[in-house]
Amino acid sequence: MRAYEDWVILAEANELKLSEVVLQDQMEELEQTEEALFERMRANLKVMRESVEAGLIGKRRSLSGLVGGDAAKVESHRKMGASLAGEIMSGVIAKALAVAEINACMGKIVAAPTAGSCGVLPAVLLTVEENHQVSERDLLLALFTAAGLGMILAERASVSGAEGGCQAEIGSAAAMAAAAAVELAGGSPRQTADAAAIAMKSMLGLVCDPVGGLVEVPCVKRNATAATIALSAAEMALSGVKSVIPIDEVIDTMGQIGKQMPCTLKETAQGGLAVSSTGRRIQADFL
Numbered sequence: 001m002r003a004y005e006d007w008v009i010l011a012e013a014n015e016l017k018l019s020e021v022v023l024q025d026q027m028e029e030l031e032q033t034e035e036a037l038f039e040r041m042r043a044n045l046k047v048m049r050e051s052v053e054a055g056l057i058g059k060r061r062s063l064s065g066l067v068g069g070d071a072a073k074v075e076s077h078r079k080m081g082a083s084l085a086g087e088i089m090s091g092v093i094a095k096a097l098a099v100a101e102i103n104a105c106m107g108k109i110v111a112a113p114t115a116g117s118c119g120v121l122p123a124v125l126l127t128v129e130e131n132h133q134v135s136e137r138d139l140l141l142a143l144f145t146a147a148g149l150g151m152i153l154a155e156r157a158s159v160s161g162a163e164g165g166c167q168a169e170i171g172s173a174a175a176m177a178a179a180a181a182v183e184l185a186g187g188s189p190r191q192t193a194d195a196a197a198i199a200m201k202s203m204l205g206l207v208c209d210p211v212g213g214l215v216e217v218p219c220v221k222r223n224a225t226a227a228t229i230a231l232s233a234a235e236m237a238l239s240g241v242k243s244v245i246p247i248d249e250v251i252d253t254m255g256q257i258g259k260q261m262p263c264t265l266k267e268t269a270q271g272g273l274a275v276s277s278t279g280r281r282i283q284a285d286f287l
Contacts, residue, residue: 056095
């Protein structure tokens, strides 16, 4: 079973970025060239950019009518200079909402690691790109760091809401985004591990409770809050703040919590917000 710590040690010993270790691992496992893997990741990045752009326009609505237009509201508020959280934080919120709304409206997204958590990673990385001088290669490498962590999350625990609750989906996305953001900002492999652990710890136990069984409420707005957690975790790690619990232990704990959760709190729409008074009313409207 893979361990993120092993990759950190290997990267440190060879003075490599974490992403470069992941890239080498995938070249060997998939028997593909570096350029072939970069092309695949470049295609993913293109879709991420397009989904952000489409979502920020705010013209699309989901079939249920529950989702659409909120990203544009946040973006408009930001552009007016009225943001309470500041340019960077409001920007990441808007982008996360944008991609998650495009998903709910049946648009094209990159599941990173899942469709329900698709807004977190592009929101964080594209916001960092806007505010720092980074090359496309650096951005693509950061995506490899996220992907590498995603593989470990899926192997050691789960990235499925039906199996592990929303902590497995949106929590994994936050951890992946935090690690990638740290690398993109020039942080060390060890700092990517700390950022991922801090982000994941903040979302342990989060239930999956889609209202009406749709990946819309509360899923879309959770993408935005998870993106802010990822950015906060990255900021702490880059400042030298460490996670007391190592990332692999945090991942294993997330998996254990998922197994302990009742099925009513794992994507069945039988618990949590899905069975609130308003949630039941929305469910009835769809029947």
